[in-house]
Amino acid sequence: MTNIDFIEPLDDAEGAARARALLGDDAAGVWAAPGRVNLIGEHTDYNGGLCLPIALPHRTYIALKPHGGSAVTVVSDVAPDQSAHADLAGLEAGGVDGWAAYPVGVAWALREAGFGQVTGFDAAFVSCVPLGSGLSSSAAMTCSTALALDDVNGLGFGGSDQGRLTLIDAAIAAENDMAGASTGGLDQNASMRCTAGHAIRLDCTPGLSAAESVTQVPFDLEAHGLELLVLDTRAPHQLNDGQYAARRASCETAAARLGIDNLRILADAVAASDDPAQALADALARLDDDTMRRRVRHVVTEIGRVDAFIDAFARGDMAQAGALFDASHDSLRDDYEVTVPELDVAVDVARREGALGARMTGGGFGGSIIALVAAGESRRIAQAIADEFARRGFAAPRALSATASDSAHRVA
Ligand code: ADP
Ligand code: MG
Numbered sequence: 001m002t003n004i005d006f007i008e009p010l011d012d013a014e015g016a017a018r019a020r021a022l023l024g025d026d027a028a029g030v031w032a033a034p035g036r037v038n039l040i041g042e043h044t045d046y047n048g049g050l051c052l053p054i055a056l057p058h059r060t061y062i063a064l065k066p067h068g069g070s071a072v073t074v075v076s077d078v079a080p081d082q083s084a085h086a087d088l089a090g091l092e093a094g095g096v097d098g099w100a101a102y103p104v105g106v107a108w109a110l111r112e113a114g115f116g117q118v119t120g121f122d123a124a125f126v127s128c129v130p131l132g133s134g135l136s137s138s139a140a141m142t143c144s145t146a147l148a149l150d151d152v153n154g155l156g157f158g159g160s161d162q163g164r165l166t167l168i169d170a171a172i173a174a175e176n177d178m179a180g181a182s183t184g185g186l187d188q189n190a191s192m193r194c195t196a197g198h199a200i201r202l203d204c205t206p207g208l209s210a211a212e213s214v215t216q217v218p219f220d221l222e223a224h225g226l227e228l229l230v231l232d233t234r235a236p237h238q239l240n241d242g243q244y245a246a247r248r249a250s251c252e253t254a255a256a257r258l259g260i261d262n263l264r265i266l267a268d269a270v271a272a273s274d275d276p277a278q279a280l281a282d283a284l285a286r287l288d289d290d291t292m293r294r295r296v297r298h299v300v301t302e303i304g305r306v307d308a309f310i311d312a313f314a315r316g317d318m319a320q321a322g323a324l325f326d327a328s329h330d331s332l333r334d335d336y337e338v339t340v341p342e343l344d345v346a347v348d349v350a351r352r353e354g355a356l357g358a359r360m361t362g363g364g365f366g367g368s369i370i371a372l373v374a375a376g377e378s379r380r381i382a383q384a385i386a387d388e389f390a391r392r393g394f395a396a397p398r399a400l401s402a403t404a405s406d407s408a409h410r411v412a
Helices: 012-023 101-112 139-154 161-178 186-193 240-258 263-272 276-285 288-314 318-334 341-352 378-392
Strands: 028-037 053-066 072-076 084-086 122-128 198-203 214-218 228-230 357-362 367-376 398-402
Touching: 012 028, 012 053, 028 139, 028 186, 053 139, 053 186, 053 398, 072 101, 101 122, 101 139, 101 161, 101 378, 122 139, 122 398, 139 161, 139 186, 161 186, 186 198, 228 341, 228 378, 240 263, 240 288, 240 318, 263 276, 263 288, 276 288, 288 318, 318 341, 318 367, 341 357, 341 367, 341 378, 367 378, 378 398
Parallel strands: 072 122
Antiparallel strands: 028 053, 053 122, 053 198, 072 084, 198 214, 228 367, 228 398, 357 367
16 A cells, blocks of 8 residues: 655745745745645534634745736746736636636735735746645635735735724635635635744634634644644535535524524524524424424534533543544534535544544545544554545545644745
8 A cells, every 4th residue: 555645835935935036036035825724623614613623734925016006926846837827807707717816816806905015026936735635725815915015015914803803804805705605604714814833713603803803722732742734535515516505505594593693693593502403403493394403403503512622622621522522523424414425434534443433624525534533643543544545546635733823924
């Protein structure tokens, strides 16, 4: 059997040097933004719920040179010989094809938000975040671009957590409106607001201030003799966009039938009730569609698991933290129905090989799993998953070890 590939992060000096070299022109600077892994709280962001992401040490680096016109040229080390071109003048939503929609969309969104001083630029991207693996390479790209454009145009939002909300909005708009990839905000907040050694408890209730929406939660696995294995199944994404939209629509319809703005309101009512299980059953009984009932049950129980996980972790009850990972996955598999065989097999093998808990992370329909494992065990368990994949004829997975790292920053 072949050895599983472990993806090492680039350090900032190396990332900056490579991005500068790819731009091939004098960059005004180099900025970096991380991918993220969500510990728990999946498909909750667009329901006004809670999530708990960490920033990965794996980042996307952007070397950028602004110029006065409206032309944009971007290149990525994914295809270093093919630059993409766009024009900001007269650009409308959906007006850029391919991956360039992400960085061009950020400039477009900032201009739409009233920052007309954002002009054309040349930029080069170098990344060690796996693409399309549920680890948010797209947010790493849009957030690094937003921070770079903020800096070179003197907008002044990058230096504070509150200011970064404006850049996050532009990154979200780029994905939703220019790239046509629906996103609920978890990824961009994680990439822009996480700090080293911490997860963020992200409260997605609409309209919160920066201070209200994020709490930094210490996340030091080493102190507990543990580490976090991330394994990218490399399962081909199937019908991803349509399924994601369908889940969102189902949640919105359910909330409307229950007469509430979003499912977070139900989750809070259930949590506050004397008999949460009965309160949830009563609410579900008001919905006449079984599929919708299961979708709602996932969202409500998953929101509850976020604070339960934070509590368990703070108490040092790692068995309970692991059990909550397991419960989250099972809910995503059975009630939300966003897993695929590769995700379920990877989780099963991780559990069988001694992980305290394992779950899919990200939107699902492919992508990655995470597993809470004893320190030093990541490689052995990842290899066991790779061997099982080979036996089943699945694509070879790849892995990385995740430590809670810093948010987007200037590196050169
Ligand atoms: P994820 O964000 O989980 O990696 P998405 O499907 O949201 O998955 O985003 C992946 C897409 O983002 C890619 O298909 C590509 O269009 C774009 N992208 C992200 N990073 C890069 C990069 N470094 N170079 C070129 N395109 C990128
Ligand atoms: Mg993405």
